[in-house]
Each structure stands twice: as structure tokens, then as C-alpha cells.
Amino acid sequence: MKHIAIGILGAAALGLVASAASAATLDDVKAKGFIQCGVSTGLAGFSAPDDKGDWQGIDADFCRAVAAAVFGDGTKVKFTPLSAKERFTALQSGEIDVLSRNTTWTINRDTALGLNFVGITYYDGQGFMINAKKLPGVNSALQLSGAAVCVQSGTTTELNLADYFKSNKMEYNPVVFEKLEEVNAAYDAGRCDVYTTDQSGLYGIRLTLGAPADHVVLPEIISKEPLGPAVRQGDDQWYHIVKWTYFALLQAEELGITKANVDEMKNSDNPEIKRVLGTEPDTKIGTDLGVSNDWVVNIVKAVGNYGEMFERNVGSGSPLKIARGINALWTKGGLQYSPPIR
Amino acid sequence: MQEHDLSFVRVEMALAQSAPASERGLGAWIRKNLIASTGDTILTIIGIVLVAMILPQLISWALINAQWTGTDRTFCATVAQGGIQPDGWSGACWAFVNAKFGQFMFGRYPIDERWRPILVAILFVALLVPLLIPKVPRKGLNAILFFGALPIVAFILLVGGVFGLPHVETPLWGGLLVTLTLSFVGIAVSLPIGIVLALGRRSKMPIVKMLCVIFIETVRGIPLITVLFMASVMLPLFLPAGVTFDKFLRALIGVSLFAAAYMAEVVRGGLQAIPKGQYEGADSLGLGYWQKMGLIVLPQALKLVIPGIVNTFIGMFKDTSLVSIISMFDLLGVVKQNFSDANWATPQTARSGLVFAAFVFWMFCFGMSRYSMFTERRLDTSYKR
Numbered sequence: 001m002k003h004i005a006i007g008i009l010g011a012a013a014l015g016l017v018a019s020a021a022s023a024a025t026l027d028d029v030k031a032k033g034f035i036q037c038g039v040s041t042g043l044a045g046f047s048a049p050d051d052k053g054d055w056q057g058i059d060a061d062f063c064r065a066v067a068a069a070v071f072g073d074g075t076k077v078k079f080t081p082l083s084a085k086e087r088f089t090a091l092q093s094g095e096i097d098v099l100s101r102n103t104t105w106t107i108n109r110d111t112a113l114g115l116n117f118v119g120i121t122y123y124d125g126q127g128f129m130i131n132a133k134k135l136p137g138v139n140s141a142l143q144l145s146g147a148a149v150c151v152q153s154g155t156t157t158e159l160n161l162a163d164y165f166k167s168n169k170m171e172y173n174p175v176v177f178e179k180l181e182e183v184n185a186a187y188d189a190g191r192c193d194v195y196t197t198d199q200s201g202l203y204g205i206r207l208t209l210g211a212p213a214d215h216v217v218l219p220e221i222i223s224k225e226p227l228g229p230a231v232r233q234g235d236d237q238w239y240h241i242v243k244w245t246y247f248a249l250l251q252a253e254e255l256g257i258t259k260a261n262v263d264e265m266k267n268s269d270n271p272e273i274k275r276v277l278g279t280e281p282d283t284k285i286g287t288d289l290g291v292s293n294d295w296v297v298n299i300v301k302a303v304g305n306y307g308e309m310f311e312r313n314v315g316s317g318s319p320l321k322i323a324r325g326i327n328a329l330w331t332k333g334g335l336q337y338s339p340p341i342r
Numbered sequence: 343m344q345e346h347d348l349s350f351v352r353v354e355m356a357l358a359q360s361a362p363a364s365e366r367g368l369g370a371w372i373r374k375n376l377i378a379s380t381g382d383t384i385l386t387i388i389g390i391v392l393v394a395m396i397l398p399q400l401i402s403w404a405l406i407n408a409q410w411t412g413t414d415r416t417f418c419a420t421v422a423q424g425g426i427q428p429d430g431w432s433g434a435c436w437a438f439v440n441a442k443f444g445q446f447m448f449g450r451y452p453i454d455e456r457w458r459p460i461l462v463a464i465l466f467v468a469l470l471v472p473l474l475i476p477k478v479p480r481k482g483l484n485a486i487l488f489f490g491a492l493p494i495v496a497f498i499l500l501v502g503g504v505f506g507l508p509h510v511e512t513p514l515w516g517g518l519l520v521t522l523t524l525s526f527v528g529i530a531v532s533l534p535i536g537i538v539l540a541l542g543r544r545s546k547m548p549i550v551k552m553l554c555v556i557f558i559e560t561v562r563g564i565p566l567i568t569v570l571f572m573a574s575v576m577l578p579l580f581l582p583a584g585v586t587f588d589k590f591l592r593a594l595i596g597v598s599l600f601a602a603a604y605m606a607e608v609v610r611g612g613l614q615a616i617p618k619g620q621y622e623g624a625d626s627l628g629l630g631y632w633q634k635m636g637l638i639v640l641p642q643a644l645k646l647v648i649p650g651i652v653n654t655f656i657g658m659f660k661d662t663s664l665v666s667i668i669s670m671f672d673l674l675g676v677v678k679q680n681f682s683d684a685n686w687a688t689p690q691t692a693r694s695g696l697v698f699a700a701f702v703f704w705m706f707c708f709g710m711s712r713y714s715m716f717t718e719r720r721l722d723t724s725y726k727r
Contacts, residue, residue: 041666078511095578208689
């Protein structure tokens with residue numbers, strides 16, 4: 001979502017190659033015995049290596065969920081770290097089967113780039129973090145008139161920032177840097193009062209500051225950055241498997257199926273739970289999708305439901321401590337909504 | 343009248359007197375080196391003040407206050423940052439380096455298989471050290487083992503897939519393993535290719551000369567990043583679907599050819615410094631082209647350009663960091679990648695990781711530099727004053 005010029009170059013390059021990959025991704029995946037999953041080169045909470053070098057985060061766990069649905073084993077996945085420039089080429093050329101790399105869903109990527117986004121695993125957006133010591137009493141971005149704002153240059157973030165201040169008739173002093181590390185250092189050193197980037201990133205950056213308690217992430221989100229996994233166009237079966245893996249994660253949370261109680265839940269009399277877990281007699285939900293009927297059981301056993309995945313990687317169970325916010329289920333005032341599995 | 347022979351011939355050498363007290367000892371050294379003139383004195387004072395300002399803080403950060411062990415970010419964060427250290431604490435987070443050390447060395451190479459790169463490293467050192475020490479005999483056999491057998495053994499061990507060794511794909515490689523593999527292969531490939539290109543460029547055969555000039559000037563005219571980026575992003579688009587050409591191999595070829603072009607120009611500088619008489623002397627002895635080059639010209643030319651060659655080697659060793667642009671993680675890439683681990687996100691993490699990476703790079707580059715100085719002195723048979 002960052003480098004615009006390179007995105008255009010990539011789009012032009014991709015235009016040369018129509019639909020490179022073969023149709024039956026599921027057969028290819030089954031034949032090789034694992035899913036090749038494209039992740040980021042390191043983004044806290046989404047895909048980052050732990051002490052053993054295993055990839056952890058929401059994006060990485062989503063790939064494990066797909067592997068669990070296909071193979072019944074969440075470990076049958078190989079990760080390819082990709083830079084922002086390489087990610088679409090890698091998917092298009094068949095190097096990876098799923099791109100799960102904090103990628104913003106836009107119409108251009110769905111059409112011109114030939115991707116199919118399966119859903120929104122994380123509703124992100126550009127937010128503001130302020131130094132509460134320097135700006136006491138500020139609790140809304142609308143009070144930031146005249147502030148010095150640290151921002152990375154050449155990004156959509158910079159453009160959104162200008163739009164937001166202009167449309168609200170406020171003044172600001174941009175403090176612009178090329179590299180993310182430079183922005184962090186400048187903000188920590190007090191060169192500016194406000195830091196703006198994607199809200200999920202702000203929480204990670206806050207951990208690296210000298211006095212995190214002095215810094216507050218403001219509630220406003222000024223741009224839409226719906227992040228989700230994508231697959232290649234032209235293979236509906238694979239698209240459905242990845243899409244319904246995402247919905248199954250949501251459905252499991254809605255029905256209260258967790259990693260801990262999934263085996264008990266299999267004995268449940270609730271017809272909805274029985275349908276989802278494939279314990280209904282003569283069910284064909286899983287096999288029609290191209291996987292086994294206990295696919296949701298496998299998914300939940302591997303990574304838990306969506307809520308567990310969220311809390312473990314970016315929420316209360318992680319150092320990031322991001323609130324669910326609009327990523328809560330629709331029943332709890334959020335936007336995460338799954339069509340019925342029946 | 344007989345004259346007395348008053349002449350005196352000294353038969354033994356006079357004992358050398360020791361230097362005057364003002365020229366001896368610490369005082370003289372200080373006078374000569376630190377406070378010889380007003381300018382020197384000022385520079386010395388500035389230097390002492392700088393050292394006095396930086397050194398205590400550096401030592402207290404890197405050693406005294408440093409956190410050596412720990413399992414997550416709380417060990418390297420102050421209470422206000424959600425950790426256990428007292429407020430105002432500032433020290434290196436070696437616990438981070440400690441926890442990630444395996445990754446820094448091997449990347450994501452499977453933990454159960456890490457004995458393989460370790461074994462390769464042991465073999466490498468065991469063969470390299472005798473090769474570098476002039477006194478050790480059997481250089482020929484040693485060189486054959488090092489340049490012929492070791493690459494094959496290392497390839498089998500690192501890649502696997504035969505003799506019951508599980509296959510380890512190159513995307514899992516990382517850290518120092520990638521840095522050293524890239525630079526060793528780059529060095530071993532670029533020197534011979536570079537020599538051939540340099541000879542080609544000075545050849546009298548027009549086509550050979552033109553091809554060499556085109557290659558050298560093209561490669562030198564493109565930044566390494568572009569070469570790597572093209573190999574990684576553009577190449578897959580032109581290959582048929584499903585054909586993937588190992589990214590590590592692409593980088594290896596790119597880096598080697600790139601270094602070869604620079605090496606060619608370094609060697610050409612040496613060739614041009616050899617006086618024409620040497621060439622003519624060789625011709626008059628009836629030596630053929632390869633004999634002339636191999637026996638007369640190249641030994642002199644290469645000796646002259648040792649600093650240039652080592653310069654290129656060191657430059658290439660450090661340039662390997664650029665492979666992180668194509669999502670391959672050399673030492674620096676892995677260190678930076680691990681900054682994104684939220685379990686270790688503290689203000690000290692990045693500093694500690696970068697200092698560690700810098701130290702490792704420095705060790706290797708300094709080693710190469712010192713060895714080249716030693717070789718220069720040893721081979722310095724002429725032009726001695």
C-alpha cells in the first residue's frame with residue numbers, strides 16, 4: 001500500500017503475463033503436500049519470526065488455518081517472506097498459493113492486478129499517536145491544528161494526512177523522513193508532536209519508545225486499509241477454500257467454539273454447531289468445498305477461532321494490546337460478519 | 343731519533359650508548375606523538391575529551407548496564423516501558439541477541455539440521471587456515487581440497503536431499519550462513535573470471551576484446567540493487583508458469599558476475615603497471631601467450647594489486663547485505679527482521695542488534711584486511727627501500 005510508483009510498474013509488468021498459473025491450485029497443493037504462503041518481511045503481530053524462527057502473527061496463523069482445512073494439519077505450510085514490491089509478482093507467477101501479507105484490498109488490485117481478495121482479516125486504517133506530555137488535553141485528531149506531524153515520505157499515508165487536514169481546515173507542519181526507523185527516532189526524540197501511520201503499526205512503534213505511557217493512540221481513523229489474504233484469479237475452488245476458511249474462523253467465534261472446547265462441541269446438539277463441525281449425518285458441506293467434512297474442527301484445533309487468533313497475536317495476549325474495535329464480531333458492534341455455513 | 347708511534351687503532355667496536363634520557367621512555371613517546379607542536383597538542387586534547395565523553399558511556403551501556411539473559415522484552419524494558427529495569431536504565435539488550443543467535447547465524451535453517459552448516463564451517467576453517475599460513479606444507483593438495491572438494495561437500499551438506507539428508511530449501515537459509523556463502527562463492531568465482539576478463543580486455547583479438555569491454559562496462563554501469571531486483575522480480579514473469587529458478591542461485595550469479603566486472607578492472611590496472619620489457623622479455627624467451635601471462639606477467643601484476651583485490655572482496659562482503667531487497671536475509675537482514683518481533687520490542691533492541699551485526703561484519707572485514715597486509719609484506723620482493 002506504500003510505494004505508488006512501484007505499484008504502477010508492477011501492474012504494468014503483470015499486465016504482460018495474463019493468467020500464468022494453472023487452474024487447479026488445490027491439486028497442486030495436495031501433490032506437493034504443503035501450502036506456500038507469502039508473508040511480510042516482518043510486521044509485529046501480523047507476520048514476524050519468533051525466537052525459533054517460526055512465523056507468528058495473524059497473517060501467518062491464517063495460512064496455518066488454510067493448511068488445516070486442506071490437510072487437517074496446520075503445520076503443512078511454508079512461508080515466503082516478500083517485500084511490498086515482490087508480493088504480487090510472487091502470487092501471479094505461482095511461487096505462492098496464498099498471499100497473506102497485510103495487503104490492502106483495493107479495486108485496482110482486484111481488477112488490474114488479477115487478484116481475488118477473500119475477505120478482511122483485519123480492518124486497519126491510518127491513525128495518529130500523540131505525545132500526551134507535549135499535547136495535554138488532546139483526545140481527538142480534530143484538535144491537532146498547528147501540530148508537527150512525523151510521517152514517512154512517498155506513502156499513501158502522507159497523502160491521506162494532507163487530505164485530512166485540508167478537509168478539516170487545519171494547519172500542520174509535516175516532518176518527513178524516508179525511512180521508518182528515522183521517523184521513529186525523530187518522534188521519540190521529540191522532533192514532532194504527532195506520529196501518523198497505520199493504526200496497527202502505531203501500537204508496535206509505541207513499544208519501542210522510551211516512555212510508552214506518555215503516548216496515546218487517538219481513536220480517529222482517517223483512511224480505510226482493509227487488510228486481507230488474496231489468491232490468484234481463475235481458480236474458483238481454491239478461492240472458495242481460502243474464503244471459507246476465513247468465514248469458518250469467524251463462525252467458530254460466533255458459536256463459541258474454541259481451541260479448548262472444540263472436541264466437546266462435537267457432541268453438541270445445537271444444529272448450527274453440528275453443521276459447522278461436520279458432525280451432522282450425511283453432511284456434504286466440507287466435501288463440496290473440496291476438503292474433508294471436519295475441516296472446521298481442524299482449523300480451530302490448529303489456530304483457534306478468529307477471536308483467539310486476534311487476542312494471541314495483536315490483542316491482550318500479545319505485547320501490542322490492540323483493542324478489538326471494529327474488528328469485533330458484528331454481534332458485538334464490530335464489522336466481522338460471516339455468511340452462514342449451511 | 344725514533345718517533346713514537348702514537349697512532350691508535352681501535353680493535354673492538356665501541357658499545358652503543360643508549361639514547362639520551364629525553365628520547366627514551368613514555369615521556370619521549372608522548373612528546374613525540376601527542377604534543378610535538380601546538381596543533382598536535384590541541385588535537386590530542388580534543389581527542390582525549392572525546393574519548394572521555396564517549397568511552398565511559400559506551401562501556402556502561404555495552405557491558406555494565408547490559409542485560410545478558412532474558413526471555414522476552416520485559417528484561418530489556420524499564421518499568422515505565424512495561425519491563426523490570428529501573429526507570430532511566432539504558433543498557434544493551436544482549437538477551438535479544440542471545441535469544442535470536444541461532445537465527446542470526448543460520449536464518450530459519452531447521453534447528454535439527456543446523457549441525458550441517460556447523461560442520462561445513464568447521465571444514466571450511468580447517469582447510470582455510472593451513473592454506474593461509476605460508477609455512478604449512480602440501481599447499482597443492484590443500485588447494486585442491488579447498489577449491490575442488492569443499493564446495494561439493496558443502497553443497498551436499500547444506501542443500502541435502504541425498505544420502506538421507508533432508509532437503510533444506512534455500513529460502514530457509516539466512517543470517518551469517520547466507521552472508522558467508524554469497525561472499526565465498528563470489529570471491530572464488532569473481533577472481534578467475536575477473537582475470538580472464540582483464541586479459542580479454544587487453545587482448546589483440548577484436549571480438550574477444552569487444553565482448554569483454556561490453557560485459558565489464560554494462561555490469562559496472564548498473565547498480566547491484568538493480569541486478570538483484572531484476573533477477574528477483576522481472577525474471578519470474580518471463581519464465582513459464584511453475585518454473586521457479588532458485589532465488590538464492592539468482593543472487594549468487596548476480597553477485598559473482600558483478601564482482602567479476604570490478605575485479606577485471608582491478609587486475610587490468612596491475613597488468614598495465616608491468617613494464618613493456620617484461621612482455622618483450624617473455625616473448626624473446628619463446629614463451630607462448632598463456633606461459634607468458636602465467637609465469638611472468640600475472641604473478642607480478644596480481645602482487646601489485648593485492649590491496650585493490652582485497653578492497654573488492656571487502657566491498658563485496660558488505661554488499662551481500664543488499665540481498666535483503668529481494669527478501670533474502672543475510673546477517674543484517676535477519677537482525678533487522680527480528681526487530682519486528684513484538685516480544686522483543688524495546689527502545690534498546692534495535693541498537694543492540696545493529697551493534698552486534700556491525701561487530702560481526704567488522705571482525706570479518708578486519709581479518710581480511712590484516713591478512714592482505716601480511717601477504718603484501720611477504721610477497722614484497724622488489725622495490726624495497
